[in-house]
Amino acid sequence: MAEEERLEEQFTLIHRTNSVGPQWNYRGHFWSARRPLDGDPPTTVSVRCSQCRKRLEFRVQSTRAMKQRVRVLKLCAAASLLVSVLAVIACIMLDNAAGEGLVRPGDDADTSQAGIVFAVILAMTAGVSAWSLLLTAIGQVGVLGNGAGAASLTKHSVERVVD
Numbered sequence: 462m463a464e465e466e467r468l469e470e471q472f473t474l475i476h477r478t479n480s481v482g483p484q485w486n487y488r489g490h491f492w493s494a495r496r497p498l499d500g501d502p503p504t505t506v507s508v509r510c511s512q513c514r515k516r517l518e519f520r521v522q523s524t525r526a527m528k529q530r531v532r533v534l535k536l537c538a539a540a541s542l543l544v545s546v547l548a549v550i551a552c553i554m555l556d557n558a559a560g561e562g563l564v565r566p567g568d569d570a571d572t573s574q575a576g577i578v579f580a581v582i583l584a585m586t587a588g589v590s591a592w593s594l595l596l597t598a599i600g601q602v603g604v605l606g607n608g609a610g611a612a613s614l615t616k617h618s619v620e621r622v623v624d
């Protein structure tokens with residue numbers, strides 16, 4: 462019975478009340494959900510938003526599934542960060558090679574310039590991806606759907622109430 466009580470958790474469902482920044486205003490309410498046991502599939506719960514009166518469906522994951530999702534997101538963030546760092550190193554090496562005259566004029570120089578541009582774009586894209594994945598991992602509470610758990614500005618958001 463104590464195990465059943467442990468699975469009951471409290472969350473907040475908050476609704477963004479403005480569409481223009483620079484500051485975002487949220488209002489919401491508390492709601493409770495019972496997490497499935499580890500190994501069980503997510504349960505679907507329906508919650509009515511106290512602000513817009515919309516009925517929203519969320520999938521509540523087990524604790525183990527939530528932790529596994531966080532691990533995968535952090536691993537993907539680390540991989541993206543590694544790609545970004547390697548692209549910066551490649552960019553520096555290509556630039557040094559061109560500066561030291563190791564790249565012959567003509568087609569090789571054009572290839573080197575294209576490689577530098579590609580490396581810069583790859584570094585920026587992978588860096589932004591790493592940051593987004595890390596923010597998504599940090600924001601996981603084991604509740605998915607309707608923007609919950611996404612690292613973006615959504616109309617509704619779910620947060621876990623920690624005792």
Ligand SMILES: [Zn+2]
Pocket residue numbers: 476510511512513514515617
């Ligand atoms: Zn709402």
